[in-house]
Amino acid sequence: MGSLDGRVALITGAGRGIGRAEALYLAGEGAKVVVNDPGVAPDGSGGDVSVAASVAEEIRERGGEAVASTHSVAEWYAAAALIQTAVDNFGDLHIVVNNAAVSRPSSLVSASEEAFDAVVAVKLKGTFNVSHWSADYWRGRYETGDRQDRSLVNTTSTAGLDSPLPLNTSYAAANAGVAAMTIVHALELVRYGVRVNAISPGARTRLSLDLPAGVPSLTQHTPAPGEYDPWDPIHQAVVVAYLGRASTVVTGQVLTVRGSTVIPTNTWSLGAPVTKEGAGWDVEELANALGEVPFADPFDRLTFLRRVYGVSTRDEIQDLLNSILDTDLAETANP
Numbered sequence: 001m002g003s004l005d006g007r008v009a010l011i012t013g014a015g016r017g018i019g020r021a022e023a024l025y026l027a028g029e030g031a032k033v034v035v036n037d038p039g040v041a042p043d044g045s046g047g048d049v050s051v052a053a054s055v056a057e058e059i060r061e062r063g064g065e066a067v068a069s070t071h072s073v074a075e076w077y078a079a080a081a082l083i084q085t086a087v088d089n090f091g092d093l094h095i096v097v098n099n100a101a102v103s104r105p106s107s108l109v110s111a112s113e114e115a116f117d118a119v120v121a122v123k124l125k126g127t128f129n130v131s132h133w134s135a136d137y138w139r140g141r142y143e144t145g146d147r148q149d150r151s152l153v154n155t156t157s158t159a160g161l162d163s164p165l166p167l168n169t170s171y172a173a174a175n176a177g178v179a180a181m182t183i184v185h186a187l188e189l190v191r192y193g194v195r196v197n198a199i200s201p202g203a204r205t206r207l208s209l210d211l212p213a214g215v216p217s218l219t220q221h222t223p224a225p226g227e228y229d230p231w232d233p234i235h236q237a238v239v240v241a242y243l244g245r246a247s248t249v250v251t252g253q254v255l256t257v258r259g260s261t262v263i264p265t266n267t268w269s270l271g272a273p274v275t276k277e278g279a280g281w282d283v284e285e286l287a288n289a290l291g292e293v294p295f296a297d298p299f300d301r302l303t304f305l306r307r308v309y310g311v312s313t314r315d316e317i318q319d320l321l322n323s324i325l326d327t328d329l330a331e332t333a334n335p
């Protein structure tokens with residue numbers, strides 16, 4: 001007996017990295033899986049149909065049921081076709097995991113419109129596209145009297161939440177948008193029996209190994225065989241299986257997953273207000289009131305860089321950031 005027996009799952013970007021681990025794990029728990037992945041390069045270019053096909057084949061070799069799809073989540077009607085692929089092959093759809101992403105890092109100064117659009121098209125719009133068509137299908141089922149549990153699991157990133165990494169405007173913005181959509185969609189879809197949550201992963205994949213401007217990756221150490229590996233994508237897969245189970249009740253949550261540590265994540269909480277009773281401020285009054293507020297320093301949010309480089313003072317961090325930005329500018333000038 002698997003925890004997902006009888007469930008049908010669609011996982012986007014399931015040909016590699018975290019999505020691949022999720023596809024294999026969910027299939028091992030009894031789910032029938034649509035393995036979606038056009039097999040593109042990290043920047044979204046190219047394509048390789050064998051990437052999704054090989055994961056689907058691996059699932060079948062292990063005795064599971066899977067079908068491959070190479071649709072791009074970035075395209076509105078391709079996203080609709082994805083849902084139809086699940087229904088045509090397996091008769092229903094219970095779990096949708098929005099996992100696909102591409103990365104085109106650059107500083108704001110060296111950014112291009114095309115690179116920004118490419119990242120947002122897959123992560124933010126792709127999540128929206130697949131979520132929309134899933135919700136459309138699930139609403140139809142609900143209205144015919146089908147009351148099964150449905151689960152939508154989004155994938156966001158620390159880069160868009162608690163630890164924005166410089167050089168990642170598009171990726172951070174898209175992932176923050178995914179976290180916001182998670183809450184909105186959880187609230188909207190309760191009425192159709194759909195739960196909506198997100199994970200914020202950390203795992204050893206091509207994406208996390210190849211950070212911008214020479215920033216070393218936290219995930220690059222490969223443990224010895226048998227040693228606990230906190231960066232194995234399997235840890236993400238277990239949390240997704242938990243969120244996808246019919247008996248799970250949580251909705252509207254973002255879970256940061258670091259190895260076997262799972263952290264409920266709430267960002268953009270409100271601090272102590274400044275207020276003036278019964279009247280509006282003038283600028284000087286407001287400046288005086290806000291002058292008393294202990295604002296958080298945005299440099300304190302660079303926990304990732306602090307940890308990787310072991311720097312602590314504000315000057316050290318500013319120097320480090322400047323050298324990363326200089327490297328990016330030099331790389332952009334001499335690609």
Ligand SMILES: NC(=O)c1ccc[n+]([C@@H]2O[C@H](COP(=O)([O-])OP(=O)(O)OC[C@H]3O[C@@H](n4cnc5c(N)ncnc54)[C@H](O)[C@@H]3O)[C@@H](O)[C@H]2O)c1
Binds near residue numbers: 036038101203205
């Ligand atoms: N690896 C980490 O530590 C980490 C950290 C934070 C967030 N994430 C998120 O986890 C998810 C998986 O990332 P990963 O590290 O496994 O990366 P990855 O590059 O190994 O896998 C991403 C997959 O998405 C696919 N993809 C790209 N464009 C697509 C499209 N238009 N339609 C469908 N599939 C498409 C790619 O072909 C690729 O196989 C992403 O959403 C990423 O933002 C990863």
